[in-house]
Structure formats: structure tokens, C-alpha cells
Amino acid sequence: MIDHIGNGLALEVLRIIGVRELDKDSTVSVALHVRSQKMGWKDIVKVENMELSPRKVNAIALIAPTASISIIRDFKVREKRSVDLPDRIVGVVRCPNPNCITNRGEPVESELEVARRRPVVLRCVYCERQVDEFLSHLL
Ligand SMILES: [Zn+2]
Structure with a gap:
């Protein structure tokens, strides 16, 4: 539940x-x-x-x-x-940057770190693009 x-x-x-x-x-x-x-x-x-x-x-x-x-x-x-948000989130949210290595068909899994917690802002560890809207980016 x-x-x-x-x-x-x-x-x-x-x-x-x-x-x-x-x-x-x-x-x-x-x-x-x-x-x-x-x-x-x-x-x-x-x-x-x-x-x-x-x-x-x-x-x-x-x-x-x-x-x-x-x-x-x-x-x-x-x-x-x-529920507890870890410091790094792997394979859950797609990086919004289309040129990011995680979006170019390379065998690199998306990895974002939590840049801010309230409200939550994530940052891609590869290209540093920030994400603050997750619903449309869930993998
Ligand atoms: Zn990225």
C-alpha cells in the first residue's frame, strides 16, 4: 500500500x-x-x-x-x-539534453544526481543539464 x-x-x-x-x-x-x-x-x-x-x-x-x-x-x-530519494538516480529519468551521451544510443545508462531536494532538481552527471520536471522524462 x-x-x-x-x-x-x-x-x-x-x-x-x-x-x-x-x-x-x-x-x-x-x-x-x-x-x-x-x-x-x-x-x-x-x-x-x-x-x-x-x-x-x-x-x-x-x-x-x-x-x-x-x-x-x-x-x-x-x-x-x-520513500527516500537517494543522492544518485540511475536508469529512472531520461536526460532532457538530446545531445547527451545517454541519449545517443551508446551503452551508457542515464545517471542524475540530486542537486536540490525541496523542490527536487536533478542534474545529469554527464552533461550537467538540470531536470526539474520528471513525469515526461521517466524511462
Ligand atoms: Zn545528460
Whole structure:
């Protein structure tokens, strides 16, 4: 379950999770515009039988930095943590510079470092281009 998603961002989180890749027997529940003491309003996404890869967790951290992820098994919360943005993000966001070595068909994976955290700004480690809009650049 992914809780504390910023209001209006649940559909982006679903896009990152990739609903089509999920187990055919999984139920996906989405709650939009839920009242929250901490945040005012929030969104919640709940998916059965889901394993989130580190790449997807990083993408969620970029789009919805306030989110928390809980693993629920047998109706009990087994693990709960906030998403955490690492200092470097590899293979998640495409560099917007078309001339960057990561965009020229070379076997070089995109790698961006976090230049600023609030709001998040990333910088390509190869060409130093900055990225502050991630939705359209997710790989
Ligand atoms: Zn670049």
C-alpha cells in the first residue's frame, strides 16, 4: 500500500507501478482526495501481490516525495517506510539534453544526481543539464 501520496498524484504513481505488468489476479484500489491530518488531502494506492523494484520506488520518490510504502501480509502491516530519494538516480529519468551521451544510443545508462531536494532538481552527471520536471522524462 502506498499512502500519503500528494493530492492528485495517485494516477502518476499508478503509471509508475505499471498496472499492466501486475499479476492478473491482483486487485488495485485507488482512493483520491482522502482527508489527512498530516497533509490536508492525500491519495492512496493499494495493490495486491505487488513487489516494487528499487527503480520504481525511486521514481515514486521523485513524483510523490511525501509517500510512504507499507507491506501488508495477512491483514497486518509488516513493514512501513517513507520513500527516500537517494543522492544518485540511475536508469529512472531520461536526460532532457538530446545531445547527451545517454541519449545517443551508446551503452551508457542515464545517471542524475540530486542537486536540490525541496523542490527536487536533478542534474545529469554527464552533461550537467538540470531536470526539474520528471513525469515526461521517466524511462
Ligand atoms: Zn545528460
